[in-house]
Amino acid sequence: MIPELGHFALIVALAIALVQGTLPLVGVAQRIPGFIALARPAAQGLFLFVAFAFGCLAWSFYSNDFSVLNVATNSNSKLPTAYRIAATWGSHEGSLLLWVLMLSGWMLAVSVFSRSLPQDMLARILGVMGLIAVGFLSFMLFTSSPFERLLPAAADGRDLNPLLQDPGMVFHPPMLYMGYVGFSVAFSFAIAALLDGRLDATWARWSRPWTTAAWVFLTIGIALGSFWAYYELGWGGWWFWDPVENASFMPWLIGTALIHSLAVTEKRGAFKTWTVLLAIIAFSLSLLGTFLVRSGVLTSVHAFATDPKRGIFILCFLAVVIGGSLSLYAWRANRVAPGGRFELLSRESMLLANSVLLLVACGAVMLGTLYPLFLDALGLGKISVGPPYFDSVFMPLMAPAILLAGIGPLVAWRRGEPAQLLRPLRWVAIVALIGALFVPLAFGRWAALTSVGLLLAFWIFAGTLAALVVRFRSTTRMTPAFLGMLLAHAGIGVFVIGVTLVKSYETERDLRMAPGDTATLGGYSFRFDGVREVRGPNYEAARGAITVQRDGQTIAQLAPEKRVYLVQRNPMTEAAIDAGISRDVYVALGDAVDAGGAGGTDAAAWTVRIHIKPFIRWIWIGCLMMAFGGVLAASDRRYRIATRRQEDASNPDATLLRRGAA
Amino acid sequence: MKRFLWPLAIFILLVGFLAVGLNLNPREVPSPLVGKPAPAFDLPVLHQPDKRFVPADMRGKVWLLNVWASWCVSCREEHPLLVEMSKKGVLPILGLNYKDKGEDAQRWLKQFGNPYQLSVVDADGRIGIDYGVYGVPETYLIDAEGVIRFKQIGPITPAVLEQKILPLAMALRK
Numbered sequence: 001m002i003p004e005l006g007h008f009a010l011i012v013a014l015a016i017a018l019v020q021g022t023l024p025l026v027g028v029a030q031r032i033p034g035f036i037a038l039a040r041p042a043a044q045g046l047f048l049f050v051a052f053a054f055g056c057l058a059w060s061f062y063s064n065d066f067s068v069l070n071v072a073t074n075s076n077s078k079l080p081t082a083y084r085i086a087a088t089w090g091s092h093e094g095s096l097l098l099w100v101l102m103l104s105g106w107m108l109a110v111s112v113f114s115r116s117l118p119q120d121m122l123a124r125i126l127g128v129m130g131l132i133a134v135g136f137l138s139f140m141l142f143t144s145s146p147f148e149r150l151l152p153a154a155a156d157g158r159d160l161n162p163l164l165q166d167p168g169m170v171f172h173p174p175m176l177y178m179g180y181v182g183f184s185v186a187f188s189f190a191i192a193a194l195l196d197g198r199l200d201a202t203w204a205r206w207s208r209p210w211t212t213a214a215w216v217f218l219t220i221g222i223a224l225g226s227f228w229a230y231y232e233l234g235w236g237g238w239w240f241w242d243p244v245e246n247a248s249f250m251p252w253l254i255g256t257a258l259i260h261s262l263a264v265t266e267k268r269g270a271f272k273t274w275t276v277l278l279a280i281i282a283f284s285l286s287l288l289g290t291f292l293v294r295s296g297v298l299t300s301v302h303a304f305a306t307d308p309k310r311g312i313f314i315l316c317f318l319a320v321v322i323g324g325s326l327s328l329y330a331w332r333a334n335r336v337a338p339g340g341r342f343e344l345l346s347r348e349s350m351l352l353a354n355s356v357l358l359l360v361a362c363g364a365v366m367l368g369t370l371y372p373l374f375l376d377a378l379g380l381g382k383i384s385v386g387p388p389y390f391d392s393v394f395m396p397l398m399a400p401a402i403l404l405a406g407i408g409p410l411v412a413w414r415r416g417e418p419a420q421l422l423r424p425l426r427w428v429a430i431v432a433l434i435g436a437l438f439v440p441l442a443f444g445r446w447a448a449l450t451s452v453g454l455l456l457a458f459w460i461f462a463g464t465l466a467a468l469v470v471r472f473r474s475t476t477r478m479t480p481a482f483l484g485m486l487l488a489h490a491g492i493g494v495f496v497i498g499v500t501l502v503k504s505y506e507t508e509r510d511l512r513m514a515p516g517d518t519a520t521l522g523g524y525s526f527r528f529d530g531v532r533e534v535r536g537p538n539y540e541a542a543r544g545a546i547t548v549q550r551d552g553q554t555i556a557q558l559a560p561e562k563r564v565y566l567v568q569r570n571p572m573t574e575a576a577i578d579a580g581i582s583r584d585v586y587v588a589l590g591d592a593v594d595a596g597g598a599g600g601t602d603a604a605a606w607t608v609r610i611h612i613k614p615f616i617r618w619i620w621i622g623c624l625m626m627a628f629g630g631v632l633a634a635s636d637r638r639y640r641i642a643t644r645r646q647e648d649a650s651n652p653d654a655t656l657l658r659r660g661a662a
Numbered sequence: 663m664k665r666f667l668w669p670l671a672i673f674i675l676l677v678g679f680l681a682v683g684l685n686l687n688p689r690e691v692p693s694p695l696v697g698k699p700a701p702a703f704d705l706p707v708l709h710q711p712d713k714r715f716v717p718a719d720m721r722g723k724v725w726l727l728n729v730w731a732s733w734c735v736s737c738r739e740e741h742p743l744l745v746e747m748s749k750k751g752v753l754p755i756l757g758l759n760y761k762d763k764g765e766d767a768q769r770w771l772k773q774f775g776n777p778y779q780l781s782v783v784d785a786d787g788r789i790g791i792d793y794g795v796y797g798v799p800e801t802y803l804i805d806a807e808g809v810i811r812f813k814q815i816g817p818i819t820p821a822v823l824e825q826k827i828l829p830l831a832m833a834l835r836k
Contacts, residue, residue, distance in 0.1 A: 277669060284673075291680065311684045319677050326670040333666040370679070377682035569733040 003068050006056025007147040013049040013104075014137040016042055020130030024123035028195075036119055039126040043111040046133060047104040054101045057146050058088045067153035070094060070146050076159035076567050078538040086170045087160045092294060092310075093146035095173060099290070100136050102174070102181040103129065110185060110210070117206060124192035125185075132184055135317045143310050159538065159567035168228030176221030176248055180286040182214020183251060186258065187283035190276045191325055194332045199272040204265035207279070209639040211262060215255045216630035222248050223623035230616075231575050238502075238619060241390040246369040247289030253362040254282040257355035259630075264351050268413060270339030271352065273329075278355065280329060284322040285362075291318055292369070345416040350408040357401040364393045402456045402496065405489055406463030410470065424466035431462035443505050443614075453500030460493040481636040488629025495622025501615040508612070512593055514605040522612040524585060525549045531589070531606060539565045541574070544589045544606065548578060560589040560608075579617060586611040694794070695810045700727070700802065701792040705782035708759055708767055715756075715782050717808060724834045725754040726827070727802040728778070729790065731762040732770035734798040740817035741774050747823075748777035753831055757781030760790050760798050803827055805834045 020042035027035025057070070061084050066072045074094070075087045089098040107129050114122055140146070160169075189207035193199045225245070230238040239245065258278040265275045291314045342348035368385045410424055435458030436451040464486045471478060507522050515530035529545040541563040548556040558576035565572065578585040590607030695701075700717050707713045717727075728744065730737045748755055757778035759767045764783065771781075784790055793802065803812040812830055814822055 273666070281669070315677065315680055315684065318680075322673055323670065323677070326673055330666040330670050370676075373683040374679055377679050564733075571733070 002056050003060055003065070003147040003149065006053040006060075007145065009049045009053040009056065010137060010141055010145075010147075013046055013053065013100075014134065014141060016046045016049065017130050017133040017137055020046060021127055021134050022130075023127075024130075025127040025195075028120045028123050028127075036123040039123040039130075040111045042130065043104070043107040043126045046130070047108040050097075050101050050104040054088070054097055057094060057097060058085055060147075061085060061088050064157070065153075066155070066157050067150055069148040069150040072150050072154040072157045074157065074160050076157040076538060078566070079157075079160055079165070080537050082167075082170055083160055083165050086164070089173050090160050090164050090169065091146070093140065093144045093148075095177075096136065096140050096144060097146050098173065098177055099181060100133060100140065102177045103133055103136065103184060105178075106182055106185050107133070110188075114206075121192055121196065121206075124195055125188045128188040128191045129184060132188075132321065135321065139310075139313050139317065143313055157567075159565065162539070162563070162565040162568060162572045163232065165538075165565070166228060166232055168224060168232065172221060172224040172228055175217055175224055179214050179216075179218025179221050179255075180248070180251065180289065182210070182217055183255060183279075183283040183286050185214065186211040186279045187325070190279035191328065194276060194325075194328050197332065197335060199265075199276060199336050201266050201269050204262050204272075204275065205639065208259070208262050208266060209634040209636075211255065211259050211279070212630050212634040215252070215259055216627045216634065218248070218252050218255060219623055219627040219630065222252060223620050223627070226623075227620050231577055232573075238616065241368070241387045243369050244289075244293050246365050247285075247292045250362050250365055250369075251282050251285040251289065253358050253365070254278055254285055257358040257362075258282050260351050261355050264348055265339070268340045268342070268348060270342065270348055272336050272339055273333040274352075274355070276333065276336075277329060278359075280322070280325050281359075284318075284325075287314075287318050287321060291315060340414065342413075343415040345411065345418060345421070347408060347411045347413045347416070350404050350411055354401050354404045354408065357397055357404075361394060361397040361401070364397060365390065368393070399452070399456060402460055402492060405492060406456075406460040409467035409485065409489070410463065424463075424470060428459060428462040428466055432456075432459035434458070435461075440504075443501075445505070447504055450500055450504040453496055453504075457493040457496040457500065460489055460496070464489045464493070479636055479638075481633045481638075484629040484632030484634075484636075486629070487632060488626045491622045491625025491627075491629060493622070494618050494625055498615050498618030498620075498622060502613050502619070505614045506611060506616075509610050510590075511608045511610065512605050513608045517605075519608075519610065521610050523550060524555075524612065526587070526608075526610055528606070528608060531592075534561075536563065538567070539563045539572075542589065542592075544576075544587075544608070546576070546587050546608070548585055548587075556585065558585070558587045560587045562589045562591075581617060582615060584611075584613040584616050586613055695802075696813055698810060699808050700804050700810050701789070703782070703784075703789045703792070705784060705789065708757070708764065708781040708783050711764070711783075715780060717804070720754070720756070720804070721808060722806050723754060724803070724805050724831050725756060727756050727758055727804060729758045729760050729793070729795055729798050729800040730781075731760045731798050732766040733762065736817045737799045738774065740799055740819075741777070743818055743820060743823065744777035745775040752828070754779050758789065758793075759783050760795065761785065761787045801827075803830060803834075 020039060023035040024039035024042070026032070027038070059065075060068045060071050061075050062081070064071070064075065064077050064084075066075075070091055070093050071087075074091045075084055079087065087094070089095045107126060110125060110129070111122070114125075117125075186207050189203065189210070193203045222245075225248070226238045229240065258275065261271050261275040261278050264271045291311070294310055294314060368389050371385050406428065407421070407425060410421055412420070432455050436455035439454050440446045440450050468486055471482060509519060509521050511517075511519050513519065513528035515528060518525055518527045520526070525548070527547045527549070529547060531542045531544045534541050534543045541561040543559050543561045546558045546560070547554055548558060556578035558578060560576040561574040563572045563574060573588055575586055575588040577587075588609045590609060593605050593607055702717060704714055704716050707715050730741075744755055747753065755777050757780070759781045761784070767781070767783075771778075787795075793800075799817055801814040801818055802810050805811050811834060812826060814827070818827070
């Protein structure tokens with residue numbers, strides 16, 4: 001009964017979405033106040049029904065209702081409760097429902113927190129979001145219903161893919177989807193503004209906190225995914241340039257460009273068409289990501305069940321949404337008044353250069369991701385593009401972007417003074433050079449790329465600090481937005497340090513160890529104390545015991561596992577990590593090796609892989625700093641003060657800009 | 663207006679490629695082994711560990727070598743198809759039991775049916791390396807001269823069987 005209620009709630013939600021996606025838009029165009037007023041209650045009703053449907057599916061998982069096909073294929077009665085709930089979004093159907101839940105959640109937030117928005121603007125925004133909801137709800141109802149029944153019911157479920165049985169599964173997909181779907185708000189703001197024909201500073205101010213919030217979620221989501229891959233996949237990598245990773249990284253790059261471009265549009269009224277285009281692209285890439293993951297056009301480690309029929313549906317939806325909005329853009333963008341002028345040396349030009357670099361970097365990632373598909377489609381053969389391409393193309397594009405981010409905050413709007421810039425710049429350069437030359441000495445091995453990475457990191461640290469000092473000495477107030485920006489920039493530096501030091505100084509050994517054997521790596525000694533059998537709730541595992549010592553002191557007892565999940569029978573590696581700020585000691589247990597063929601825990605020896613990863617935590621700490629910086633920026637008070645267009649007109653700066661442009 | 667049309671033009675091109683891509687299968691990786699003699703091996707037979715099998719024993723026949731394991735979930739997907747094929751006697755199917763335990767493998771065959779004339783045991787996966795096994799299941803079509811003619815990565819689907827394997831096998835028999 002409960003699954004049917006959920007299914008019915010989805011149908012009602014589709015009906016509401018149809019109303020929300022049409023009547024308010026018609027209402028604005030035809031000036032029908034009753035239709036315009038529909039947008040807000042419709043959005044709130046839609047959220048209620050989608051949330052109810054989601055609750056029904058979660059309940060079916062929680063109560064082990066194996067008469068639901070989705071539950072039977074993705075859960076098991078022995079699965080721990082937290083993972084049973086998380087299994088709700090473990091399948092294609094369930095993750096779509098999560099997508100729509102997030103979308104309606106953002107709609108609810110827009111309808112609640114946008115009291116200051118004019119009614120017709122709000123109606124347009126919610127109307128556009130309603131249309132997106134129509135697409136996804138019909139996709140779900142027509143091709144992939146999560147509530148399909150399985151008759152007769154299965155006795156027990158086929159279990160959740162063991163790779164997904166991890167705390168990461170509980171947090172990573174919801175965060176990532178919040179980010180993905182959050183860009184639909186910026187997108188809807190942009191489309192509403194294009195329809196309205198008024199793209200101005202007020203529009204930018206409205207959409208900034210929403211865009212930043214979405215970006216924060218996406219940043220956390222990607223960082224969590226990377227951290228999860230690091231400890232779960234068993235070989236210590238943290239980023240693989242896998243198509244699915246790229247699918248989430250591309251909107252992040254564009255989203256980063258967008259939040260910077262929005263700043264210019266808000267503060268200086270410039271780059272309006274550029275900002276709108278970025279908002280459209282950011283959400284388009286979220287949709288493209290959904291298509292790539294769900295249609296099976298590319299191979300990936302994220303091997304979800306794929307179905308070409310679904311692919312065609314998403315592709316058509318993609319063509320309508322993105323094609324439609326880009327057509328609207330082509331039609332309307334030329335009517336937008338040009339913004340304020342700026343000199344070559346100005347914060348505007350720095351931000352423009354940065355967003356172009358980010359766009360090009362995103363293009364490079366996209367080319368690498370889709371290149372196998374292009375070649376295949378043209379009949380030129382099958383290839384796969386791997387990390388070497390991405391590393392060699394992406395890094396040179398990001399290096400100038402990081403250099404610009406280091407000094408951007410030091411340059412004044414409109415027209416920077418070279419003399420004023422030069423003084424702090426000297427210090428920044430000196431600090432960066434010292435860091436680049438001397439830090440590698442501490443590690444005892446020098447390489448050109450290591451120095452380049454450290455140079456970038458110290459450059460951005462010093463630049464950020466200089467911007468803080470300059471602001472502190474000046475009369476301008478220290479705002480949360482400004483501090484947030486600096487914190488996020490410092491986060492990039494922390495991230496770059498982590499990446500550089502791990503790439504340059506990580507060490508690893510593959511060993512064959514019998515109980516009692518000792519090996520050394522990087523000043524640590526590892527004693528293998530054997531393997532014993534342990535049972536988890538739904539798996540059996542061989543658990544190794546390794547004692548890590550340094551200078552005779554025991555610093556950690558590590559217990560890497562090799563698990564076999566009872567239902568799906570595939571082996572999983574659970575690495576054991578001794579985490580630290582300056583290094584991680586990472587141990588993974590391989591296969592049993594023995595001549596006798598006995599196998600199991602009484603094997604004579606095991607393969608063991610040991611890594612020492614210096615400063616790897618800094619990668620994720622940096623991401624968290626970026627995200628927290630975004631939180632600070634989005635929470636800035638001025639976004640909460642009701643802003644109206646009249647205020648904008650009375651702002652002398654803005655009128656000056658208009659006149660200057662006319 | 664023209665410059666604002668560029669994003670749309672690029673997007674239309676992209677959609678074109680994606681549409682074509684939908685009809686292609688990225689998992690269809692051409693194997694360098696297709697057209698080459700099947701790598702030789704000498705392995706014990708699953709049900710009679712004291713007997714050994716070499717591919718040369720199948721000289722003069724067109725046959726399928728199916729890589730399987732009891733821990734492999736996708737193998738269960740294609741298994742009914744293999745059982746049906748063996749009942750009809752379409753093609754001789756031999757199994758390569760890959761990185762598996764003997765007792766698990768035998769129990770699995772008892773449970774799901776045994777479509778194989780015989781299975782050989784590749785316990786440590788060494789022969790799998792020679793054959794370039796990406797993942798289990800994989801299937802090789804080998805002709806009368808012992809040359810690999812076709813390789814399927816992943817489960818055999820009825821479509822692959824009808825459209826690729828069977829026509830090719832018929833042609834090879836002549």
